[in-house]
Amino acid sequence: MPERLFTPEQLLEATAPLCDEAARALKDGNIPRLRFLLGRMSVGHFELCYGYIHWVARLAGKVLLDCGEACLDELLSRVTRFIVSPAAAGLPGGAAGEKTAIAGIMSLWSMQLAPVAFLEETRDEVAVALSPCGSGGRLLLDTWDRLAPHRYPRTGAGTPVFCRVCEHFRRAVNEAAGGPFWRAEPSTGRPGCCRMVFRKLRAHGEPLFSGDEIEALGIPRCTRALKRLDQGRTDILDLTAGQHREWRPLHDLFCLFVTAVFSWADREQGPAYLSELVYETYVTLFEMPYVTHGLMDDRSLVCTLARNWHYHQAGFHVTEEEDRFVFHLDPCGSGGRLNRGELGGEGRYPYGKGMLHAIERPDPHTFMRAPFPSYCIHCAATNRDQFLGKPWAFLVDGDVPQPPAGSCRQYLYKKASPRLAPPRLLEQVGLDRAEPLKEVYLS
């Protein structure tokens, strides 16, 4: 059996959020260490952000290739309206609502790990430059449409599939605004770059943003904290505290999109298609994490996973057992918060209403439970995949969450632990034994 790696105090420290370490460095006056941590925090969500961007593109891409452009457009129209309407309904009226909407939309792009530059505010418009856009633009620059056109197709008009999703979001927002509020102008000469323009429909020529607000708009908190340090200031606790929650609006938007598409697939395409959808769009994304799992030691794996859970918006604590680490999620930051009606704003997107659907039949993708929240099937899918010869880096215990607001338990097995799967975990995903680890994943 593998050795114990941490005392309980060491484990608590190793799995604390980065902002806590930053606060300690600030308190100790260790500015170089603080700067290092700010650098880490500024990209703390990069795996999740890129993971979700790829997942959204793959979902839309699969629907486009399997069901056709008309079907994709109809689906995206419904999904985006479903997501945008409650958010728009919560905005104040008039110019204040416009300002909040513009700031909110820009905050989604500022969290995409690419520069957002405020261009100008005129009497009629606010213009912003994405150089490049961190989502669709990034996929374009990485040439995914050419590397894997079966996963990242273009529409008949040549629009990359992720950009088609964005188009529909703009349409849904404009519908809610009652006019042509938001448009995007992709750069013809610079692939991946876009100019976003917001038309002031209600501000009647009045300026919406002050100089300080423009400064804050589109600039992430870590960047602002580093700027303050450059100016010799150390009053940055307001920017670092809870920094892992900064990207929550974008995180929640991605979750809602995935859940709505899964719900649609289950209801209108059938369980077999849903199974194919989750496998081809999500399970295959885990190949890269399995490779890096092979390159990392157990301590680093725990720390990396803990950081990802913080940035995944979870509330959790970690315990160490002889053969594994247990992440007690209360709640899981995506499915758990969705189950509790916390995702996207308190009570805005409850399961069972609109496009969020619980699956009514038990099968290996629902941990043999019913009703089961549609978003959470991806965990059952990766459980099954891991038992079929992949590293046990992320096994979820399907018995633990008691709907609608249950906590979850996720296991990270130590590398030296014998490959003995708890029988109940196997039964949950319709298996009776686990396959040995495939040679390609051996470190």
Added chain:
Amino acid sequence: MTVLLRLAGTFLMFVGFLSIAAGWFLLRSKQEELGKLFMTTSFLGGGEVPDKRWVRVLVSMHGNEPRRRAVAWGMISSGMLLALFGAALN
């Protein structure tokens, strides 16, 4: 033999130049850039209690400016020595 020596010399010069370039990059880097780099090279680990020795060397520079500069100058110096030795073999 002469050809082998020239090959070895060229290889050492190449390694030397790489070491100088890496050392120069490290010397010019800010701590926040090291932070971003550490995160995006996932295989180096998301935490700072790694098992691998060479990762511990990298981790020792995090938040430690004197150590970072010393390692950078060390890489530049050893790169220059390697390159000179390689040139001599040539």
